[in-house]
Amino acid sequence: METLDYYSAEPVEMPVSIAELGVPGLRSSATPTTFSTPCRDDLVTIDGRPVAVRVSGDVKAAMDREGLTLEACGAPLDLGRGDHEIRTAAGRTAGIEIDRLVLDSPAGGSVAPSASRPPVRIPATAQVVGTTRTSFDVRVDVSDARPFWLVLAQSHNDGWAATLGGRSLGPPQLVDGFANGWLITPDQMGTFDVQLRWTPQRVVWVALALSALAILACLAIVIATGRRLSGSRSAAATVAQMPTLDLWRSAKDSPAPHSAPRALHVAWVLAVALFFGAAAAPVVGALAGVAAAVSLAWPPARRLLRFGAAAALCLGAAYVIVQQARYSYPPDFAWPQNFPRAHTLGWLAVALLAADLVQPSRRRGRSEDHVATAESGRP
Numbered sequence: 001m002e003t004l005d006y007y008s009a010e011p012v013e014m015p016v017s018i019a020e021l022g023v024p025g026l027r028s029s030a031t032p033t034t035f036s037t038p039c040r041d042d043l044v045t046i047d048g049r050p051v052a053v054r055v056s057g058d059v060k061a062a063m064d065r066e067g068l069t070l071e072a073c074g075a076p077l078d079l080g081r082g083d084h085e086i087r088t089a090a091g092r093t094a095g096i097e098i099d100r101l102v103l104d105s106p107a108g109g110s111v112a113p114s115a116s117r118p119p120v121r122i123p124a125t126a127q128v129v130g131t132t133r134t135s136f137d138v139r140v141d142v143s144d145a146r147p148f149w150l151v152l153a154q155s156h157n158d159g160w161a162a163t164l165g166g167r168s169l170g171p172p173q174l175v176d177g178f179a180n181g182w183l184i185t186p187d188q189m190g191t192f193d194v195q196l197r198w199t200p201q202r203v204v205w206v207a208l209a210l211s212a213l214a215i216l217a218c219l220a221i222v223i224a225t226g227r228r229l230s231g232s233r234s235a236a237a238t239v240a241q242m243p244t245l246d247l248w249r250s251a252k253d254s255p256a257p258h259s260a261p262r263a264l265h266v267a268w269v270l271a272v273a274l275f276f277g278a279a280a281a282p283v284v285g286a287l288a289g290v291a292a293a294v295s296l297a298w299p300p301a302r303r304l305l306r307f308g309a310a311a312a313l314c315l316g317a318a319y320v321i322v323q324q325a326r327y328s329y330p331p332d333f334a335w336p337q338n339f340p341r342a343h344t345l346g347w348l349a350v351a352l353l354a355a356d357l358v359q360p361s362r363r364r365g366r367s368e369d370h371v372a373t374a375e376s377g378r379p
Helices: 059-063 201-230 235-241 262-279 282-297 299-327 340-357 366-376
Strands: 002-004 011-013 034-036 040-046 049-058 069-072 086-088 124-132 135-142 148-152 160-164 173-175 179-184 190-198
Touching (some): 034 059, 124 148, 135 148, 148 160, 262 282, 282 299, 282 340
Antiparallel strands (some): 002 011, 040 086, 049 069, 135 190, 148 179
8 A cells, every 4th residue: 555755745655554353253342432531640740740631532533643632630730930841751652642732821820711711713724825846825814813823834944935915024933843934914804825935946046057057068168179189180289289287387487397396296185185085074085185196106097086086976876876776765855865975976076086187297298298399390
């Protein structure tokens, strides 16, 4: 049997259980429609003293784990002035989860009998008329001019914004210990619409647009470079046209020395290790630093930086695919947290690429001398 997950709207399998057992010749009595438990003092305490309470309600509501009524037993509570600490038992041990307690008395302080309490009037009702993953459009029907709270049952975050007729209702307030709430004072009774928006999504859309532009720019560079290299007339000309990045020498300097100072090599390796060790993880900084040092000591190993970056990305993607296939994680907001190693592999790829791009010149190769000779026309 399957049901839809309340958050991701994806089908999830329900656990199998035994609904009913029967014994031949034995019949159970009819199930009552309502119930009331004996008084018990293990559910509520005030200032460390147990308070006897009883639970009552509809049997069907109890079977469906819906709300029930909790009321005090015996004489009314007599609380003195000052602060008082109310504690409820944990539902996992008591079998009953208490979500809400209401202490009520008239303005004079005396206890009002239950029968004399006026019925609760709901000043407004709300209906969701439109929704997306980042927004809610709520239609509110006001039947009373009193202020009321509009509550969004999402974890409290200042990123949620509410507007009424284009006017902001201010930042959300913490309601019920976790939710977002806005106090609305209606100008008149009737119906109006409130828009709830998750504003950080705007930054996400901008970032996605910039990423798309960056991908297009990279493709344009690759295509333009490929056409230019394919039109070259010799291998020497091809090498001469390839762009190089040297952070240690300006264009106005004299011809490049054969090797960068050893101090620059050491500083570069330490910079790579420390930066990515602090930004990503110590293991990322250590691996990137070792790879950078090896590529300086043995120049042919520099290509390992590039291949290592590609390999790290491929391993990260394979890790995500395998874990998702094994455990079928639901596509909710916490989905990326199921793949912590993919985060480390992604940072490692970035660290290896950065180490390759800004590596200082170790020596001027013979191929560069040949290119310069070919371009100058000398033998």
